[in-house]
Amino acid sequence: MENKFEGACLCQRVKFQVRLVNLKMHVCHCSMCRKSSGGTGFAYLYAQEAPEFRTQDTLSSYNAVGKAERGFCNHCETTIYYHNVLDKGYCISISVLEKLPENDILFNREWYYHDKPGYYSYANKTQKS
Numbered sequence: 001m002e003n004k005f006e007g008a009c010l011c012q013r014v015k016f017q018v019r020l021v022n023l024k025m026h027v028c029h030c031s032m033c034r035k036s037s038g039g040t041g042f043a044y045l046y047a048q049e050a051p052e053f054r055t056q057d058t059l060s061s062y063n064a065v066g067k068a069e070r071g072f073c074n075h076c077e078t079t080i081y082y083h084n085v086l087d088k089g090y091c092i093s094i095s096v097l098e099k100l101p102e103n104d105i106l107f108n109r110e111w112y113y114h115d116k117p118g119y120y121s122y123a124n125k126t127q128k129s
């Protein structure tokens, strides 16, 4: 299996193709990932190489601490990737990837779990609607 997938931001102005290392979904609960994604964690799949962008006129990046570049669409604000400048890898936002084989995705790791605020856990019993 080649693990090559298409991705796009919400407004479709940023489009890319990326080769994933595997289909293991990780979530980072660190304060910067939560702030940047605006959610309860940054859920991603990992790529060793940079995405190949087809359109990227509205792609911007922000580097808060010198080693972590965060790519996003500056029109619709979708988070596209987190790039660790030191290890060269790219964490690709899982929800910008299209046509993922849902049953083959394995959610198996939560980073910075100790930084997670106490008001949520993915194991919470919640009302599903």
Ligand SMILES: [Zn+2]
Pocket: 009, 010, 011, 012, 013, 014, 058, 073, 074, 075, 076, 077, 078
């Ligand atoms: Zn966009």
Ligand SMILES: [Zn+2]
Pocket: 028, 029, 030, 031, 032, 033, 034, 042, 112
């Ligand atoms: Zn993080």
